[in-house]
Amino acid sequence: MTARTTTRIGMLLGLATALGSFGAPAASAQTPAQVSVPAFPDDALVARGEYLARAADCMPCHTAPGGKPYAGGLGLNTPFGTLYSVNITSDPETGIGSWSYDDFRRALHDGIRKDGAYLYPAMPFDAYTGIVEDDLRALWAYVRRLPAVNQPNPENGLAFPFDIRLGMLAWRELFFRPASFVPTPGRSEEWNRGAYLVEALGHCSDCHSPRNIMGAIKGKAAFTGSEIDGFYAPDIASGALARMWQKDTLVQFLKTGSAPQKTSVFGPMAEVIHDSLSYLTDADLAAMATYLLDSPPPPDAPAPQKGSPLPPMVHARAAKLYVDNCAACHQPQGTGLEGSIPPLAGNPAVIAAEPYNVITVALQGLPAGGRYGAMPSFAGRLSDAQLADLVNYVRTSWGNTATPNATARMVAAWRESVRVPDYGTQAAAAFDCAQVGGAPGNRGPDPKVVAALTAEIAGGNRDVPALVDSYEAAVPDAAPAEVVDALASAYCPVVAASGGETYDKLAELSRFTLQAAADASEPAAAVPFPSVPVIWAVPAGASLVQREPRSLAGPLTCPSPDGKRVPLALLADAGTLIGTPTLPVPGTAGAGWASALAKKDPKARLSDIANALISTYCDVVKGAPGLEEAQQHAFVQAFGQQVIQTLQTTR
Structure with missing residues (x-):
């Protein structure tokens, strides 16, 4: 993994230099007896080697972005310069085509190159030394079959004296002992298989273990978690895992990157699952889970966290931030939406010892993956102090017992180091607006008409249908998309110049834009903005758009079931479908009801179908005991979004 090696190399190079005077030429090290390997390995041996290479996650580190597999060239940035992975294809000039099996074995088992130089531990030879002889032969058979790629290895960009490999000898003497894996007596075959995959091939401890000042794994605290490139590889020692995971859900997570109602993978672990674990057999993944849940506990395993409640004032303002920014998707009680939004309550990534994962995700956002959809970045909407409050809130709410240790200074540091979108910098939080008018010949909103509309809006005109008419009158051939962009x-x-928080401004601009999209569509233009303060569907061509409520504050008011807004027959059918569900309903339920109602009455307008479900669900939420007003609004809002999104692609 690139993240693992970047963090690790920096510490090890410093040690190698400091102790370099202890060195002796590596060529004097003992080598094993020559091992006979078939000159032309059979296909079965090669296939086994390919599988083992997946388990060892070899390809990602030996492939540059956009480069050919295994041809090397991936740059690993360290505080002392840049290291590059090497070409391990069968090319005899630039790869390892001239190597013998013994050269290959010596590199993996002993961490020594063909020329006798010590390998930097960017190559995890301290784990690979455990690979047994038969598997080494299979790996060798596979790499010999890799297509030759003539690609010279870039020169490492390490400054003197960090480029002296001899300095690694001292580290090796202190922390490295070559030894093949030996099964533990008294343990099952599955447990030992899991130990081999986790400890040797998978080298899981490289990311999930803290290191000492010399860059070596703290053996007494192995697998108890460590910071890695802006993320926190969590505690996966058996005690911590067994408190949160069952074997079947852990296997599913390792296979797919998501576990229902628990978590979704992101960061460096997403690469591991995509490139390695997702290719392993169910039996091997089950073996890994068996070992991880029952591995010997490290002597220095940390005690379970005892979360402390936030001060009342901090809790109050953080709770408001959560309702305004998170609750519509993750739900007021942090339960998420089954099949679409991961929960925050009980999520291992949320309650890790350090808050880095939550901070990084809030700043960067997440792409869609596994069962779950994408998450936007909140870097441009929330300040460092607000994000710190929000992170501490989710780590200490709904039964989460993590330490509320996020700070504004920590968020600021992460904002500088992680890949935050351009709009997520603090400078961009000033709510910059798009400049109207592009290159000559490009069609877009008319700048003069837009300026006139801005003046009209600033003067108090918020009548969106009238504003749409004004632009269309000034630019008669404008397409609906241009009208929306113009408004x-x-x-x-006008919004940027108003007071309030950035996220409030963004929400208002979003509401206005959605209304403009509805009014710019001919079938929707005659439909007035609904007076009900809930999410609402409006016809737009052959589909529909959603109109947001003007406010999510105050008592929830549901549309009257009098047949004036929604046909009574559809309301009755919606009531039969929804019944009296347990709240909140999962996202898949809303989508299923929408599809079922559209199928039952194929002639009904999509907007009527959506609004029948929204109205019915609103009444259910309104009548449910024990819900706060913010929870009621969030339940209806999330449900309405799911229903409308489903119906937009139904016909």
């Missing part, structure tokens, strides 16, 4: 561009400076 959003006109309204943005």
Whole structure:
């Protein structure tokens, strides 16, 4: 893994230099007796080697972005310069085509190159030394079959004296002992198989273990978690895992990167699952889970966290931030939506010892993966102090017992180091608006008309249908998309100049833009903005768009079931489908009801189907005991979004 090696190399190079005077030429090290390997390995041996290479996660580190597999060239940045992975294809000039099996074995088992130089531990030879002889032969058979790629290895960009490999001898004498894996007597075959995959081939401890000042794994605290490139590889020692995972859900997570109602993978671990673990057999994944859940506990395993409650004032403002920014998707009680949004309550990534994962995800956002959809970045919406409050809130709410140890200074440091979108910098939080008018010849909103609309809006005109008419009158051939862009561009400076938090401004601009999209569509233009303060569906061509409520504060008011807004027959059918569910309903339920109702009445308007479900669900939420007003609004909002998104692609 690139993240693992970047963090690790920096510490090891410093040690190698400090102790370099202890060195002796590596060529004098003892080598094993020559081992006979078939000159032309059979296909079965090669296939086994390919599988083992997946288990060992070899390809990602030996492949540059956009480069050919295993041809090397991946740059690993360290505080002392850049290291590059090497070409391990069968090319005899630039790869390892001239190597013998014994050269290959010596590199993996002993950490020594063909020329006798010590390998930097960017190559995890301290784990690979455990690979047994038969598997080494299979790996060798596979790499010999890799297509030759003539690609010279880049020169490492390490400054003197960090480029002296001899300095690694001292580290090796202190912390490295070559030894093949030996099964533990008295343990099952599955447990030992899991130990081999986790400890040797998978080298899991490289990311999940803290290191001492010399860069070596703290053996007494192995697998108890460590910071890695802006993320926190969590505690996976048996005590911590057994408190949160069952074997079947852990196997599913290792296979797919997601576990229902628990978590979804992100960061460096996403690469591991995509490139390595997802290729392993179910039996091997089960063996890994068996070992991880029952591995010998490290002597220095940390005690379970005892979360402390937030001070009342901090809790109050953080709770508001959560309702305004997170609750619609992750639900007021942090339960998420089954099949679409991961929970925050009980999520191992949320309650890790350090808050880095939550901070990084809030700043960067997440792409869609596994069962779950994408998550936007909140870096541009929330300040460092607000993000720290929000992170501490989710780590200490709904039964989560993590330590509330996020700080504004920590968020600021992470904002500088992780890959935050351009709009996520603090400078961009000033709510910059798009400039209207592109290159000559490009069609877009008319700048003069947009400026006139801005003045009109600033003067108090918020009548969106009238504003749509104004632009269409000034630009008669404008397409609906241009009209929407024009109104959003006109309204943005007005919102930017208003008071309030950035996220409030973004929410208002989003609401205005959605309404403009509805009004710019001919079938929707005659439909007035609904007076009900809930999410609402409006017809737009052959599909529909959603209109947001003007506020998510105050008592929840549901549309009257009098047949004036929604046909009574659809309301009755919606009531039969929804019944009296346990709240909140999972996202898949709303999608299923929407599809079922559309199938039952194929002639009904999609907007009527959506609004029948929204109205019915609103009544259910309104009548449920024990819900706060913010929870009620969040339940209806999330449900309405799911229903509308489903129906937008139904016909």
